[in-house]
Amino acid sequence: MALMGIQLVVSLLAASIMQRMAPHCSFARWLICNGSLFRFKHPSEGELCALAGKQMPKQTRRDRRQNGESKPLTVPKDIDLHLEKTPVNAIDALVLRFFLEYQWLIDFAVYATGVFLFTECYYSVVDASKEVNIGAIWCVLTVLFSLKTLHTLMSHYFRSEEGGERSVCLAFGFLSLLVAMLVLVVREDYLEFGLESGFSNLFDNLEVFAKQQGYADWSIPVTKLTVKLVLAAICSYIGALLAFPGLRMAQTHLDAVQMNSDRPLIQILLHMSFLSPVIVLVLWVKPIARDFLANAPMGKNSVTLVSSETFDSMRLWIIVALCVLRLALTRYHLQAYLNLAQKWVEQMKKEAGRIAAIDIQRKVTRIFCYLTVITLQYLVPVFLILFSTLALKALGDFSWVAGAEQTPAVTPALVMPTAAPVLPGGLDEDDEGMEDMEEDIQATVAHLTEAFAALRSVLTPLFFRGFFAFLTWWVAACQVISSLFGIYFHQYLMQN
Known part of the structure; x- marks a missing residue:
């Protein structure tokens, strides 16, 4: 507690509450089981037989013994089938795929947001520049856990027997590798990430740290090209992870817009949400964003609409607002996905021939069973952008308010705490034991403080x-x- 103070207490409290309250009160479970989402129940064989105009076949034990396996029940595809709607409840969630992974990640993201908000309020009141920002650590962990969840979903596609999903992931991975290599050679005058100065500062600090540790002849055996190749490989991996979330996002967006055709305001918000990543891209294009606002053309003169410091704060607010917009529209996308069951039935009615009753039941049930997978594919990319932005704000010394920004520099080394001198004599064995324990605790705190100081001087x-x-x-x-x-695929290729 002496190392991180109240931040550590709040962090441990949040972790304890999340563990204790998850079986009883879970935001993830409430999101899909609050009664606002409606799933479609699969029809029974009796209902399908009634719609087909025939009686339910009854097979005796003698028939099963003579014929072996029973012949599957088939019905015409053009039967007048209408699926029954029912609200999604907590019992229905028991059959959902990857429900535990979904619940844990969503709840962790909620508590991470709470811890981050607390640390922001704490830093605005108290000068805690020498403390470790626990909120930033929670944000970084959320990003890592989100990537791990996407990796779990992608590994499910790789284990698929068909292999089509595997090919899609590999194709998007190679495409992302090509795009990443093109992006990494763009000058900072056009894409203002700050990667060049950031990695140069990192390598310089590593060399200084190595010399302080006694390695005078040690140097960084990494070139700028190696760093960019490693970044391109990481970008390729992230691109493969985000392949199916983007494709699914396109499908649910089209269906959600069609589902809300009589609500123009919701349609506008859905379009804004879909185009929000484009706005994020533009915010880092320096000639379009920062330079244009700093030197806006007004006739023959130029006017400064937004200063450079104000633009940094405004960019953070815009990204957070766009992420909140996407999160607010989650229900429309999930309901659009659940409506695929009825949409598939309507498409089946237009076809000729017969279909097995078990195939209809499997198709309708499978759509609902993958609801949590679709929810993760929708929310995890939002979490990646949101918590990366929050980590950028906390670890990059940005500010929510213009003019209060700090200049990024090397964090000064912390002063090592020293133990108070102990007067000899007059101590019994219990006091000596307590004294030894206090000295051990102080030594541990000193070592941890020194380690964090060294880490902060490098990163x-x-x-x-x-x-x-x-x-x-x-x-x-x-x-x-x-x-x-995905828009091109679902709008044009699927129609042909």
Whole structure:
């Protein structure tokens, strides 16, 4: 507690509450089981037989013994089938795929947001520049856990027997690799990530740290080209992870817009939400965003509409607002996905021939069973952008208010705490034991403080600015690529 103070207490309290309250009160479970989402129940064989105009076949034990397996029941595809709607409840959630992963990640993101808001209020009241920002650590963990969840979903596609999903992930991975290599060679005058200065500062600090540790002849055996190749490989991996979330986002967007055809305001918000990654991309294009607002043309003269410091704060607010907009429209996208069951039935009615009753039941049930997968594919990209932006703000020494920004630099080393001198004599064995325990605790705190000071002297705000700015921009770029391809696929290729 002496190392991180009240932040550590709040962090441990949040983790304890999340663990204790998850079985009883879960935001993730409430999101899909609050009664606002409606699923479609699959028809029974008796209902299908009644719609087909025939009686339910009854097979005796003798028939099963003579014929072996029973012949599947088939019905005409053009039967007048209408699926029954029912609200999604907590019992229905028991059959959902990846429900535990979904619940844990969503709840963790909610508590991470709470811890971050507390640390922001704490830093605005108390001068805690020498403390470790626990809220930033929660944000970074949320980003890592989100990537792990997407990796779990992608590994499910790779284990698929068909192999089509595997090919899609690999194709988007190679496409992302090509785009990333093109982006990384663009000069900072056009894409203002700050990667060049950030990694240069990191390598300089590493060399200084190595010399302080006694390694005078040690140097960084990494070139600028190697760093960019590693970043391109990471970008390729992220692009493969975001392939299916973007494709699914395009499909649910089209269906949600069609579902709300009589509500123009909701349609406008849906279009704004879909185009929000494009806005994120533009915010880091320097000639279009920063330079234009700093030197806006007004006739023959130029006017400064927004200063450079104000633009940094405004960019953070815009990204957070766009993420909140996407989160607010989650229900419309999820309901649009659940409506695929009725949409598939309507498409089946237009076809000729017969279909097995079990195939109808499986198709309708499968759509609902993958509801949490679709929810993760919708929310995780939003979490990546949101928490990368929050980490950028906290670790990059940005400010929500213009003019209060700090200049990114190397964090000064912390002063090591020293133990208070102990007067000899007059101590019994219990006092000596307590004294030894206090000395051990103080020594541990001193070592941890020294380790954090060394880490902060190497990983400076200048490095975090470049890294998290690029991560935020790249996640948005992957969403734009995959979602636009999804629009083209569902709007044109599927219609032909």
